[in-house]
Every structure is written in C-alpha cells, then in structure tokens.
Amino acid sequence: MKSITINGSKRESVGKKSTKALRNAGQVPCVLYGGGQEPLHFAAEEIAFQNLVYTPDVHTVEIKLEGDKTFNAVLQDIQFHPVTDAILHMDFYEIFEDSEITMEIPIHTEGIPRGVKNGGVLRYNLRRLRVKGLPGDLPDYIVADVAKLKIGEKLYVTAVESDQYKIQHPDNTVICQVRTSRNIVALDEEEEDEGEEVAADDVPATEVDEAENKE
Structure with missing residues (x-):
C-alpha cells in the first residue's frame, strides 16, 4: 500500500484559542493515538492532506514531526466544517509492521x-x-x-x-x-x-x- 508523508509540528497548547489560531493560519489540528503512549497532539498545513483526503484510494501515513521521530499511522477519523468543507480536525492511529490493522x-x-x-x-x-x-x-x-x-x-x-x-x-x-x-x-x-x-x-x-x- 502506498504511503503519504505529512510534515508537522508538535502542539504545546491544545485549548480552543490555540486551535482557532491554527485554523486561521491554514493548519489542521491533529491527534495521534496508539503505540502505548499518551495521545500526541500536532498540526500540519491543510494542503498537506489533499492527497490523503480527496481521493478514493487509501494510504498509510508517515508523520514526521520537527525534533521528534517518525510515526507510521492510518487515518482514523476526520471532521469537516459543515458549510465550507474545510478540514477541522483529524485523528490518526499508529501502526506497526508486525501488527495487523x-x-x-x-x-x-x-x-x-x-x-x-x-x-x-x-x-x-x-x-x-x-x-x-x-x-x-x-x-x-x-x-x-x-x-x-x-x-x-x-x-x-x-x-x-x-x-x-x-x-x-x-x-x-x-x-x-x-x-x-x-x-x-x-x-x-x-x-x-x-x-x-x-x-x-x-x-x-x-x-x-x-x-x-x-x-
């Protein structure tokens, strides 16, 4: 299966004010679950998700965060704005080569x-x-x-x-x-x-x- 690379950055604050500021800057707030760790909050440019979201094909995702390691994941959930269809939030789930999904x-x-x-x-x-x-x-x-x-x-x-x-x-x-x-x-x-x-x-x-x- 093909993989798409998403370059993002960790979020230090996850409050409503911070989330709104990210969206206004053209970024999408995201959460990575799994891996036996606490949920990891990050953000990436909305344009980076085009080939993942607006396609009939499915892909795995390689999430690269600044100053951190790379995570392999799959898209688990996505929320759109009810009027503009802009991406509001995305959830990812970490996957491993030796674990079935x-x-x-x-x-x-x-x-x-x-x-x-x-x-x-x-x-x-x-x-x-x-x-x-x-x-x-x-x-x-x-x-x-x-x-x-x-x-x-x-x-x-x-x-x-x-x-x-x-x-x-x-x-x-x-x-x-x-x-x-x-x-x-x-x-x-x-x-x-x-x-x-x-x-x-x-x-x-x-x-x-x-x-x-x-x-």
Missing part, C-alpha cells in the same frame, strides 16, 4: 459481464471491502473479475479472498450483481461481442441497494 480497501472491477453484453445492468452493492492484515500486505485496491457474470448472477466476497488479508464481511455479502433491464437482447450467453469493450467500472449502474448485502 483493519482498513476499507476500494474494489476495482475487471472485465465486461456477459449479462451486460446481453442488455443487463451491473449494480454495485459494495465499493469498498473491510479487510484485516499486516500493513505491508494490504493492497492499494482489490480486483474483482466480473466478466463471467450472467443476468441474475452475483459476485460474493468469497470470490476475492486472499492469503494476504482476511475479509471482515460474511461470506454471503454481495459485491455486485447483474440485474435485468428493459434493453435485454436475445443473444447466446457464450457469443462473443464484436463491439468495443468497456471496463465494468464504466458500465452504468443503479444506486447501491444496501438491502442486498443482507442476502
């Missing part, structure tokens, strides 16, 4: 479902999977091959199991499925489509149906 990893679908070629619609039930593993073993994203899905078929989390991580969802959790639509055509499921292929991620899909996760 739980993270939500994005899913990238691969291939064109057979059912979509026949006029069906690919519906996504999950865009991310919650997995547990060692930081060095967690991928940037999880690939789900949907090419063989016919109309009415579903892809379950068991299809993307790996020795590198443990999926924290029940085995009957659905990642995606091909549903019927009004544009179904009478084609042999085994017939190859001579048209231009489009990645499954580009196939129009209806909104996520959370109820399907309970099936």
Whole structure:
C-alpha cells in the first residue's frame, strides 16, 4: 500500500484559542493515538492532506514531526466544517509492521459481464471491502473479475479472498450483481461481442441497494 508523508509540528497548547489560531493560519489540528503512549497532539498545513483526503484510494501515513521521530499511522477519523468543507480536525492511529490493522480497501472491477453484453445492468452493492492484515500486505485496491457474470448472477466476497488479508464481511455479502433491464437482447450467453469493450467500472449502474448485502 502506498504511503503519504505529512510534515508537522508538535502542539504545546491544545485549548480552543490555540486551535482557532491554527485554523486561521491554514493548519489542521491533529491527534495521534496508539503505540502505548499518551495521545500526541500536532498540526500540519491543510494542503498537506489533499492527497490523503480527496481521493478514493487509501494510504498509510508517515508523520514526521520537527525534533521528534517518525510515526507510521492510518487515518482514523476526520471532521469537516459543515458549510465550507474545510478540514477541522483529524485523528490518526499508529501502526506497526508486525501488527495487523483493519482498513476499507476500494474494489476495482475487471472485465465486461456477459449479462451486460446481453442488455443487463451491473449494480454495485459494495465499493469498498473491510479487510484485516499486516500493513505491508494490504493492497492499494482489490480486483474483482466480473466478466463471467450472467443476468441474475452475483459476485460474493468469497470470490476475492486472499492469503494476504482476511475479509471482515460474511461470506454471503454481495459485491455486485447483474440485474435485468428493459434493453435485454436475445443473444447466446457464450457469443462473443464484436463491439468495443468497456471496463465494468464504466458500465452504468443503479444506486447501491444496501438491502442486498443482507442476502
């Protein structure tokens, strides 16, 4: 998994007045938990978090503080201003190479479902999977091959199991499925489509149906 470096400085004062002054100066107050120590308060420029916050990808974070050691961590919580969407506060949790962590990893679908070629619609039930593993073993994203899905078929989390991580969802959790639509055509499921292929991620899909996760 990719890592982002954040350069910051320790906070000597954590009161409301100090916090307001930091935000006015374009900095974000942060807290680092874990590691068997007291929470560590620090601050960093808001622009330093852009590649961490405003992206669908997940990253580990290398926090470098002036006059202190470097900490490896993951983003645990973030608070935004309700009107401006400016970052108000961030919580991080320290991680270690030999300790497992739980993270939500994005899913990238691969291939064109057979059912979509026949006029069906690919519906996504999950865009991310919650997995547990060692930081060095967690991928940037999880690939789900949907090419063989016919109309009415579903892809379950068991299809993307790996020795590198443990999926924290029940085995009957659905990642995606091909549903019927009004544009179904009478084609042999085994017939190859001579048209231009489009990645499954580009196939129009209806909104996520959370109820399907309970099936």
